[in-house]
Amino acid sequence: EADIYQTPRYLVIGTGKKITLECSQTMGHDKMYWYQQDPGMELHLIHYSYGVNSTEKGDLSSESTVSRIRTEHFPLTLESARPSHTSQYLCASSHPGMNTEAFFGQGTRLTVV
């Protein structure tokens, strides 16, 4: 069992609201990732972090922002949610290096109405 947790699992929210998706891991991993996945589609990397105070944009442009103040915590924020943000958001973490696997959380399914 991977020790990486995402909350909430499901969220329905109105347009224009600010939301924060939480992701925490207890494995001491420096590297963390956020992916976005629409139903039936592939995962797209939207943000990643090498460690505390490090944040990088991924391959898919996203209006969300992330922060990394603590090693174990990598929250994702949408300042003003829109229906186009409706998707599943998956968080993952790994040790640095090429020979280390990543572990994924169960995801947050976001619906913006």
Next chain:
Amino acid sequence: DAKTTQPPSMDCAEGRAANLPCNHSTISGNEYVYWYRQIHSQGPQYIIHGLKNNETNEMASLIITEDRKSSTLILPHATLRDTAVYYCIVRDNYGQNFVFGPGTRLSVLP
């Protein structure tokens, strides 16, 4: 962009071995091949990874060709619970990130 090519779908009879191929012809010398699977819309589950030697764990075996341009994931005795989308990933050297492609949708049939 994903650096791998996989068939979009495959079927396998329950109890038989499932052999999932992956092409990664542009792989570099120090890049590892990883396999994950995703059941329904749950978070992807790590299966196995390797560099150039064949690897085996409790879930699967990974066979990598000598030139490292392709690999095969083997589930030795597929069960209905192995029905999932299987992703073959070569981590990029720059950000060392996991870049997912469309994967192979494996259906295990009773």
